[in-house]
Amino acid sequence: MxxxxxxxxxxxxxTVDVKERLDPFTLENSYLKASFDSNGxxxxxxxxxxxxxxxxxxxxxxxxxxGNQAKSGAYLFLPGGPGxxxxxxxxxxxxxxxEGSIRSQVVVTLPLVVHQVTLHRSPGIDGVxxxxxxxxxxxxxxxxxxxxxxxxxIDSGTVxxxxxxxxxxxxxxxxxxxxx
Amino acid sequence: MNEKWEPIKVQVSPVFITSHQLSQxxxxxxxxxxxxxxxxxxxxxxxxxxxxxxxxxxxR
Numbered sequence: 570m571x572x573x574x575x576x577x578x579x580x581x582x583x584t585v586d587v588k589e590r591l592d593p594f595t596l597e598n599s600y601l602k603a604s605f606d607s608n609g610x611x612x613x614x615x616x617x618x619x620x621x622x623x624x625x626x627x628x629x630x631x632x633x634x635x636g637n638q639a640k641s642g643a644y645l646f647l648p649g650g651p652g653x654x655x656x657x658x659x660x661x662x663x664x665x666x667x668e669g670s671i672r673s674q675v676v677v678t679l680p681l682v683v684h685q686v687t688l689h690r691s692p693g694i695d696g697v698x699x700x701x702x703x704x705x706x707x708x709x710x711x712x713x714x715x716x717x718x719x720x721x722x723i724d725s726g727t728v729x730x731x732x733x734x735x736x737x738x739x740x741x742x743x744x745x746x747x748x749x
Numbered sequence: 750m751n752e753k754w755e756p757i758k759v760q761v762s763p764v765f766i767t768s769h770q771l772s773q774x775x776x777x778x779x780x781x782x783x784x785x786x787x788x789x790x791x792x793x794x795x796x797x798x799x800x801x802x803x804x805x806x807x808x809r
Contacts, residue, residue, distance in 0.1 A: 580771040582801040583763050663768050671760040671779040678768055691781050 591664055596673045598690040600697045608657040609664030609677040611686060614699070623722045626701075628655040628679055631714040641714055652716055655680055681706055681715055750793045756806045757782070757792075 579585040593612070595604045604613040606625075615621040629652030633641040641647045657679055665676040670690060677684045687700040705715055733739040750756050757780050764775040784790055797804045 578771065580763060580773055582761070582807075583771065585771075665765065665768070667762050669760040669762055669779070670758075671781060672762065674762075676765075689779075693781075693783065 594666070596668075596675070596688045598688055598696055601688065601699065603686070603688060603699055605675060605686075609666070609675050610657050610684075611699075623720075625720040626684075627718040627720060628657070628682055628684070629653060629716045629718055630655060630681075631716060633712040633714070640712060646714065648714065652718075655682075681710070684717075750795065751782070752791055754793075758806055761807060 591607045591609065593604065593606050595602055597603065600617060602615045602618065603611060604615075606612045611624055611626045613621055613623045631641075631646075631648040631652045632650065634647050634649045639645065639647055657677065663678055665674075667674045667676075672687060672689055674685060674687045683704040685700075685702040685704070687702070689695045689700070701717075703717060707713060707715065727744045728740060728742050730738050731741055760779040762777040762779065764772040764777055766772050766775075778794070780792070782790070782792070797806070801807070
């Protein structure tokens with residue numbers, strides 16, 4: 570049920586499988602198939618075996634603008650330059666995969682972020698999407714932003730639609746230089 | 750068990766205390782149910798008497 574780069578004592582009734590090297594793997598239910606790379610990060614999603622979209626997840630760190638210019642805050646994202654991609658090394662970070670008949674989860678511990686991806690085997694609406702939770706700990710940091718980037722082959726021009734608040738959908742135009 | 754005291758299938762998952770240590774006391778359970786909008790239903794958790802292998806309610 571579990572894979573990690575270090576040893577784990579198993580606890581009844583779970584079977585623990587510790588791997589020194591993680592091979593790319595998939596999690597699937599009857600609606601969705603999610604593919605992951607050898608670092609435990611998502612690479613592709615396919616719907617009922619028909620359409621496959623490459624969806625690569627990256628984590629980035631952004632600083633903020635220097636000097637007297639306005640800095641990033643709770644509402645404004647004003648980075649000082651392009652983001653720095655965080656290397657996701659499975660050997661260094663450790664990846665845990667918990668597999669079960671109802672719920673399967675991948676947990677990747679990255680610098681400042683614990684990234685959790687969960688797939689539910691449910692006939693309801695919770696079975697048709699992947700849950701992504703990021704637990705971010707920025708204590709001890711200042712003027713640092715952590716971002717999750719989805720690199721996809723979905724060509725929607727400069728516009729994408731995103732959830733705003735769990736109730737409404739917002740149109741985001743990425744022509745603004747904040748997103749470069 | 751649901752409100753009619755019928756057993757339902759559950760998944761028992763481990764809880765990690767640290768990144769490489771599983772809890773001996775704490776477990777997470779998942780089960781699939783339907784609740785009507787704004788509805789509420791009671792489920793009861795009971796300890797299984799017998800060995801884990803005898804427990805046919807665990808969704809393996």
